[in-house]
Each structure stands twice: as structure tokens, then as C-alpha cells.
Amino acid sequence: MISAIVKKHEWCYSIEQDLFLYVVSNKKHTKDRGVATMNTEKCTSWVERDKKVIAPTQHLSYFPLVVESGKDSIIRDLDGNEYIDFLSSASSLNLGTCNDHVKAAVQEQLKKYSQYTIAYTYNIPAIEYAERLVSTYPGGVKAKILFGNCGSDGNDAAVKFARAFTGRTKIITFINGYHGNTYGSSSMTTVTTRMRKKMGPFLPEIYPFPFFGSDTPDDVCEKECLKEMQRAFDTYLPADDVAAVIIEPVQGDGGLIPAHPIFMKKLYELCQKHGILFISEEVQQAFYRTGKMYGIEHYDIVPDGIILGKSVGAGLTLGAFMARDEIMDCLPAPAHLFTLGGNALACSAGIAAFDYMQTEEFQNILKTNCEILQESFAMLKEKHGDIISTTNGLGMSCGIGIVKTNADGTKEPDLDGTFKILYRAYEKGLLVISVAGNILRIQPPLNIDHDLFRKAFAILDEAMADYEAGNIPDDVLQFQNGW
Structure with a gap:
């Protein structure tokens, strides 16, 4: 009962x-x-x-x-x-409201202090949470992470680091994608004109292309999925000028549509061919929302970077960008830092949620x-x-x-x-x-x-x-x- x-x-x-x-x-x-x-x-x-x-x-x-x-x-x-x-x-609450594990961790951290900026100091919860997160990077890649306030500025970070690391300026995104509401992430968002009307100009050098979901027939996807992108590479968008592809493995606000496996495979191969960074936008889909830690793990792809938000703070305000360590080392402070980014309270909550999600109990519940x-x-x-x-x-x-x-x-x-x-x-x-x-x-x-x-x-x-x-x-x- x-x-x-x-x-x-x-x-x-x-x-x-x-x-x-x-x-x-x-x-x-x-x-x-x-x-x-x-x-x-x-x-x-x-x-x-x-x-x-x-x-x-x-x-x-x-x-x-x-x-x-x-x-x-x-x-x-x-x-x-x-x-x-x-x-x-x-x-943003993958473990629900007031989860006991998260609640206990937040209460314990509040006995010590709520937050003190890591822009000028260090805090143990941020370090310990970073260690946990980079340990889950697909393919066992050596990675580093930076913390922000939300998934929107995580998208902004991806653009900054992609451009700095590659020396290129152009970013490829996908139609009906949602990336956030800062100016950078809004520039990449194409899910509704209400997020763009009367607010331009937006960040330049962002190029959206068609997204091919799992609802596309295999033969159509095989023939069509990269046709427009290849035409662009041949006519007005030099592949050697493209810094990164940023894609949601499951388009969330675009309709909860997983990317077609053929599309993802071809896109990844194209990125490798031209030295374009492949960045997985996991703000909505990470932390076992798709059944795996990251949505990209459904595609046997090792991305160059991963954007996190929403449940990364287990309900508290937090965002992050995680990538191969050589990418993360390419920019010095204060290229992307925030007063409250990586605050102790949110990181303590994130640790508690992360640790519980690794348990057999949680994994069995999730499977059922x-x-x-x-x-x-x-x-x-x-x-x-x-x-x-x-x-x-x-x-x-x-x-x-x-x-x-x-x-x-x-x-x-x-x-x-x-x-x-x-x-x-x-x-x-x-x-x-x-x-x-x-x-x-x-x-x-x-x-x-x-x-x-x-x-x-x-x-x-x-x-x-x-x-x-x-x-x-x-x-x-x-x-x-x-x-």
C-alpha cells in the first residue's frame, strides 16, 4: 500500500x-x-x-x-x-527532490561553510568531485574539468576552449538543438525563434546543420545525413576553419530524439578526418538519464569534450566543461571562471549523488x-x-x-x-x-x-x-x- x-x-x-x-x-x-x-x-x-x-x-x-x-x-x-x-x-533532480543522501551532504557542508570562491582559494569538495567526474571520462581518457554555474556557461566554455586549442573560429551545431540562455549558448540554440527574436546580433561563426534522429530510416540517414555539411565544406565553410562540432546525443527540448547511430558514426569520422573537436552536450542527458553515465556512451564514441549542467549539482546550481587535459590546459585564468563556480555546497551535493549512483542498489532500481x-x-x-x-x-x-x-x-x-x-x-x-x-x-x-x-x-x-x-x-x- x-x-x-x-x-x-x-x-x-x-x-x-x-x-x-x-x-x-x-x-x-x-x-x-x-x-x-x-x-x-x-x-x-x-x-x-x-x-x-x-x-x-x-x-x-x-x-x-x-x-x-x-x-x-x-x-x-x-x-x-x-x-x-x-x-x-x-x-536537474535525477534523484528526485530532497534526496536523503544529497540532503545529508548539504547539511554537513553547511556546518563548515556554504561557499568561498575558488577563483582565489581552493576547496576540497570541488577537488574530490572533479576527481570522481574525470574518472568516468569515456575511453579512460586523461581529462580535466572546470566548474561554472550552469549548462549554459558550460556551452560557452566549450566554444572558448575549442577555439583556443585549435586556433580555428567556426562552430557547428544542429537544428532543433538547445544549449542554453547566455549569449554564447543562445547563439547555438535553434529550438525556437523566441530565444532569438529581437535580441541579435548573436555570437558569429555558428553554423547549424540538420540533425538526424533515430526516427530516420537507415537508408535515408546513410545517404543524406552529412550531405548539407559536405556541401558547405565544398563551397563556403572550409573544414580547416571549423574548431568543433557540438551535439546533443539526445535532443532534449527538441523532442527527446536520440541521434541516429549512422549519423553519429559518420559525423565522428568526419571530425577525425578534419581535426575538428567532437564535443558531446550532456547538460540534460548525463548522470544516467539515458541509462548510462553519459548519453554519448550509447554510440561507442570517445568525445574530445563533454558539457555538463542540470543534475551535475544534484539540484544545486552548478555547471561544468570536461575535456582532454591538453585542451583544458590551453587557456590561463581568468579566461573562464566564476565567483560561485565549483562552490563547496553544490560540489558536496554532487559528490553525494554521484556516489549513490555508483551503488548496486541504484543501478538495479534504474534498470527496473x-x-x-x-x-x-x-x-x-x-x-x-x-x-x-x-x-x-x-x-x-x-x-x-x-x-x-x-x-x-x-x-x-x-x-x-x-x-x-x-x-x-x-x-x-x-x-x-x-x-x-x-x-x-x-x-x-x-x-x-x-x-x-x-x-x-x-x-x-x-x-x-x-x-x-x-x-x-x-x-x-x-x-x-x-x-
């Missing part, structure tokens, strides 16, 4: 009888939408206060959810509503959860095949494509339907968002309780059934402000 009782309502789940009851005792309800009503009065009030003082660009909101607290794979809002977490704070995810995908596709077009991803980083059928029988991405499904899931107690318009983002904590994981998919099943039955009203679309 799994149960959690809070002031406003109670969740009860009986595995044996497969019962799911949502009981609300508060008298102040929102409009009945065909499900057990929920109170969002306090959350809505704080959202209105937010609008008065915080720039709207700060939020890609999907629902009026103000987080009050959380534990592991459960998030609680100000009104006492609880949600199973399928977002993991944008994959990867299996549960694929079983649940199969269940959803069998029951809702008319609206599910694809289930992409690797490990615990996956997406579900939602489509609608036109009058002529063709299918197209269903953006409104995708939102209605995720909003109904929210009303039923599951926190899930969308990316790339019609892709439901499935990225729960890697160590989510197995039965809770199955219950989350039961909620998603119910939400899809409600949508197919026409039981989700159009007025929920007023909250549609996400990607």
Missing part, C-alpha cells in the same frame, strides 16, 4: 485492486472539469503576485503550480495538492525503471494508438508524440491535444510537460518507486482516454504558455 495524506486531500493506491482514489475535503473548488475537483486558490493568488514583479520571460508555464515542498518523486503545491513528478525539475517505462509505453500505444505517433528516447529520457487524424486520414502533430492531456494529468496528480509542440516529456527521477511509476502511467492512460472521449474542455488552453 502506498499512501500520502496531506491537509487538503488524500492519495490512496492499492496495488492489489488497482484502485486510485482522489479525495478532496476543501470546500473551495475550481470549476468541475470532469474529474475530482481540486483547489488551487493559494497557488493562483501567488501566480498573480508573480506577474506583478517577475519578468514573463522567466516562466514557460503550463499550470498554476506553486511548489510548497517535495520529497523524492512527489511534489506538493501550496494548496496541498500532490503530484507524481515526471519532470525532475527539467532533469527503464523496463517499466518501456512496458508502459507499449501499454499506452496499444490502448491509444490513434493519437500516439512515436515513443522516442533512451533510458529514462523519453517522449510521447501526440497526433490527430485529419478528414483525409492523414495525421499531424496535435498541439492542443497534447496540452489537454498534460493538463488533465496535472488535475489527476501527475506533473508532466511538453516539448517540441506535441511531445510529452517523460523524465521522472531515475530512482522513482516502481509502483508509483506504474501509477503515474495509469494517470497518463486515464488522461489520454479522457481526451479521446472529448471530456477535456477547451478552457484549459488558457494555461497553454509552455514551449
